[in-house]
Amino acid sequence: MNRRWLGFFGILLIAGVLFAGCAQPAEEKPKEAAPSKPAEVEVPLGVLVDLSGPLTTYGEDIKMTVTIASENLNAYFEEQGKPYRVKLYVEDTKVDPKIALDKVMALHSKGVKLIVGPMGSGEVKNILEYVRSNKMIIASPSSTADPKYIGVTSPEEKKYIFRFVATDSFQTKAIAKLAQELGVKAVVITYIGNAWGKGLNEFGSSEFEKLGIEVKSSVEYPDPPPADFTPYVATIEEAVNDLLKKYSKDEIAVVAFSYEEVATMLAQVKDDSVLLSVKWIGCDGTAKSKKVIEDVADKANRVKLYSTVSETRGGAAYEELKKVYEERTGGKTPISYGLNAYDAAWVLTLAFAEVYDKQGKYDADAIAEAIPSVAERYSRGEYGVEPVSGEVKFDEYNDRVGSEYRIYAVKEGSWAEVGVWKFATNSIEWSG
Numbered sequence: 001m002n003r004r005w006l007g008f009f010g011i012l013l014i015a016g017v018l019f020a021g022c023a024q025p026a027e028e029k030p031k032e033a034a035p036s037k038p039a040e041v042e043v044p045l046g047v048l049v050d051l052s053g054p055l056t057t058y059g060e061d062i063k064m065t066v067t068i069a070s071e072n073l074n075a076y077f078e079e080q081g082k083p084y085r086v087k088l089y090v091e092d093t094k095v096d097p098k099i100a101l102d103k104v105m106a107l108h109s110k111g112v113k114l115i116v117g118p119m120g121s122g123e124v125k126n127i128l129e130y131v132r133s134n135k136m137i138i139a140s141p142s143s144t145a146d147p148k149y150i151g152v153t154s155p156e157e158k159k160y161i162f163r164f165v166a167t168d169s170f171q172t173k174a175i176a177k178l179a180q181e182l183g184v185k186a187v188v189i190t191y192i193g194n195a196w197g198k199g200l201n202e203f204g205s206s207e208f209e210k211l212g213i214e215v216k217s218s219v220e221y222p223d224p225p226p227a228d229f230t231p232y233v234a235t236i237e238e239a240v241n242d243l244l245k246k247y248s249k250d251e252i253a254v255v256a257f258s259y260e261e262v263a264t265m266l267a268q269v270k271d272d273s274v275l276l277s278v279k280w281i282g283c284d285g286t287a288k289s290k291k292v293i294e295d296v297a298d299k300a301n302r303v304k305l306y307s308t309v310s311e312t313r314g315g316a317a318y319e320e321l322k323k324v325y326e327e328r329t330g331g332k333t334p335i336s337y338g339l340n341a342y343d344a345a346w347v348l349t350l351a352f353a354e355v356y357d358k359q360g361k362y363d364a365d366a367i368a369e370a371i372p373s374v375a376e377r378y379s380r381g382e383y384g385v386e387p388v389s390g391e392v393k394f395d396e397y398n399d400r401v402g403s404e405y406r407i408y409a410v411k412e413g414s415w416a417e418v419g420v421w422k423f424a425t426n427s428i429e430w431s432g
Helices: 003-023 056-080 097-109 121-134 168-181 195-210 230-243 262-267 290-303 316-329 336-359 364-379
Strands: 041-049 084-092 114-116 137-140 161-163 186-192 214-221 252-257 279-281 307-310 404-411 414-422 427-430
Touching: 041 056, 041 097, 041 336, 056 084, 056 290, 056 316, 056 336, 084 097, 084 336, 097 121, 114 336, 121 137, 121 161, 121 195, 137 336, 137 364, 168 195, 168 252, 168 279, 168 307, 168 404, 168 414, 168 427, 186 195, 186 230, 195 214, 195 252, 214 230, 230 252, 262 290, 290 404, 290 414, 316 336, 336 364
Parallel strands: 041 084, 041 114, 114 137, 137 161, 186 214, 186 252, 252 279
Antiparallel strands: 307 404, 404 414, 414 427
16 A cells, blocks of 8 residues: 555544544533531420329310420421421329429430420429439429429529419419409418419418408318318318308308319319308419319309419410411310410420520520520510410519419300409409
């Protein structure tokens, strides 16, 4: 082959190589990895409630509202792009202080350090030292005993215990004013012998006397409540008969600082007893009790069982919760303690998230310090959500500052709201 053909084939060869190179797919640039989603942070939230004891009505209410709160919190964090997810650990304490401590210890062993509850002041008193030693944060929606009755002598001792309800020093003012406006001039008090009942009896007696209302006697019964109330009923009956020598039936009232066992007590009052001819005044342990309506509606109708409960409702947030609650309970409405518990769940979790964002860990001291300011910002709607129980603000003992008490009474076999007591003016606005 001559040189001319060799040159020709050489040109073809080079062109082929060049063509083949151009036909190869272009080298792809490595794709940027998608931003990784933050690792999920579980927020274990304990719920200590009474589901089978003397405060079942309120315990079931709290369980439902906290369940709804946890769902709303998880939706909130999802929308905010935050990794927190609330997981509930619900336990039944029967309002028994010993059981409450056992449950707190069990929850702590599972890594639960934030708790909504327990409900009773006796329970709070019994878990106080364990909570303090293990740096757990407790938010009770319904413990109202004065700090001294739960073994607290200084704010520092109650650093990790928050109560989302006003203490009995507020409630007894409302009860005394209620008695005065009902025309009551003398009372016989009966109360459960625990920290809560004893506190109500002490503060209540003082407030009655300030308004010139005679306190004939105070009849204590044990905690847990007895099955047979007849000896106590007989003692109350005797005191009322003594008062009838001086006052008319319309001027006498039996004041029951009780839980739902007031229904058992009324059930054991005979139909012709003088106790059914005078007024009965209850408190936050009896207000809207399902047991009263189911078991002793007729007797409750006769005595009215006027009952007070700290209850300041929020606006749109309350209406939204109420709608969901009614759908899930067949038309029932949330009670004040449930509203408190809903807000407690939000405040605890938001405070936890705020601290975790900064430190990447649980820090009880930092959370406890953050809770009051978180509560105030939550109350102002700064998180994009609002409280369902009104403004949440604490005093130096981490107890909620109260503003008003709603008054309920039994009418025609059901509970009806009949008025509201205003702390600012110590006056009652009657509604029916």
